[in-house]
Amino acid sequence: MKSRVLPLVLLILFLCTGSAFAKTVAGLPLHVEKFESGAIRLWIGDHISSTAVVAVPTSRGILVIDTFGVPEVDRELRSAIARELGRDDFTFLINTHEHGDHTGGNAVYADCTIVGHELVPENMQRDPADRERTIRWRTTRISELETEIAAMAADAPERARRDEDLILARLLLANAQADNAPPPPPTRVFADRMELDLGDVTVEMFYIGGMHTASDIAVLIPKHGLLLTGDTMADVWLTDTPGCLASFSARSGIAHDFPRWMKNWNHLLDRKDEYHTLLPGHWNGELSHAGAEARVRYVEALWNAAEQKAAAGGRVEDLQAENRLADRFPHLAESPGFAEWTNAGTALEIWCCMTGMESGAQALYALIENGADEAEIRAVVDQKSAASPKYFFVEAAINQLGYRFLNQEQPEQAARLLQANVEMYPESWNTYDSLGEALLATGDREGAIANYEKSVELNPDNTSGTDALARIRGSELAN
Ligand SMILES: [Zn+2]
Structure with missing residues (x-):
């Protein structure tokens, strides 16, 4: 019983x-x-x-x-x-x-x-073009997942996760395709x-x-x-x-x-x-x-450091260099959500918020992306020597955004942005080197050579510059 x-x-x-x-x-x-x-x-x-x-x-x-x-x-x-x-x-x-x-x-x-x-x-509102992009992107993602799953053994450790990814991707695609009325926003x-x-x-x-x-x-x-x-x-x-x-x-x-x-x-x-x-x-x-307290204290520490830096007439790149996670916040370096690049970004945003200034690099990037004319670009570049400027400038940040244009296969835009960097930092060998690369991508060999030469002149140790010059000249000879 x-x-x-x-x-x-x-x-x-x-x-x-x-x-x-x-x-x-x-x-x-x-x-x-x-x-x-x-x-x-x-x-x-x-x-x-x-x-x-x-x-x-x-x-x-x-x-x-x-x-x-x-x-x-x-x-x-x-x-x-x-x-x-x-x-x-x-x-x-x-x-x-x-x-x-x-x-x-x-x-x-x-x-x-x-x-x-x-x-x-207001932030819930979506550009109608986003829906088309979402449908395209999800459709591609679904076929990638289907291919990946088809090649997996039924008991593969990754299989269960991929199956869920696929269900979610199909749900989100169907949701985008359904084209429902936009969800109602908060009213209170x-x-x-x-x-x-x-x-x-x-x-x-x-x-x-x-x-x-x-x-x-x-x-x-x-x-x-x-x-x-x-x-x-x-x-x-x-x-x-x-x-x-x-x-x-x-x-x-x-x-x-x-x-x-x-x-x-x-x-x-x-x-x-x-x-x-x-x-x-x-x-x-x-x-x-x-965990919450450590994150709040971290933002406060960055804010205080930015305040001191601004009061001393310092620069945002020094704020970033002096507040690297590895040195200043080692207890957070391995904590979820932290990386040196997110830390540098947070320092930059804190700087903008506190000084009321805007990133000149981002302003130039946005102007060029939207096809602004030379006068509009000039108005921002001139702020570098203005008495009370609206923008702050970081050579490395402009350089980085120039490469973003290059990676997005927008060499003309890259050359415009990197040209501005050369004008603002004429003593920096790296600005010429980057501009040389962008000009080469646009097909302007002479411009590329002139900039690589200037870069190597400022820094004879710039071997990537001398290599680039050798390659351009070599291919010219071959032609
Ligand atoms: Zn979210």
């Missing part, structure tokens, strides 16, 4: 506990994480870096934070939330930031009040802080934008001991494809307000006793109190 009952009990137990995990959404396993407070967190997939959707029951209805981004998936996630919580009175949706993998399912919550930072609505917005009174639960939101998008917010729910930080940071990656959590750096080309960022983060750190769980916006990243 005993021997028959036990397997039966085990089977029933398995069916009960396993039921939440046995479900799939769009062919991907559905995960439901239950917090002691009664809030839940849902995501799909074991390998892909999908968005984690959080649902919080309150006496004024269910609050949801973020969407997966594909309406057909979010409809199923909404049903799963209703099933798990045993109610379906959805009232509020919060977007932690503007990205499509957080806002793309907003239509599924069109009956709710949607809340977000004031920059979310704020700039700095906002509080939502949901009866027995108070939700506080804080601007922490500029590190991932201009519209990032943190969502503090003291009653549940939760702090949601969107895609801004993580100090542990659970998979080797961190996705949106891959870098902790101030993005270029977006609005920054570091003083407000530091003020709000310090406020959140001061209240760290009010939350025990920090939740990044994707399931495959984790964040500890110590």
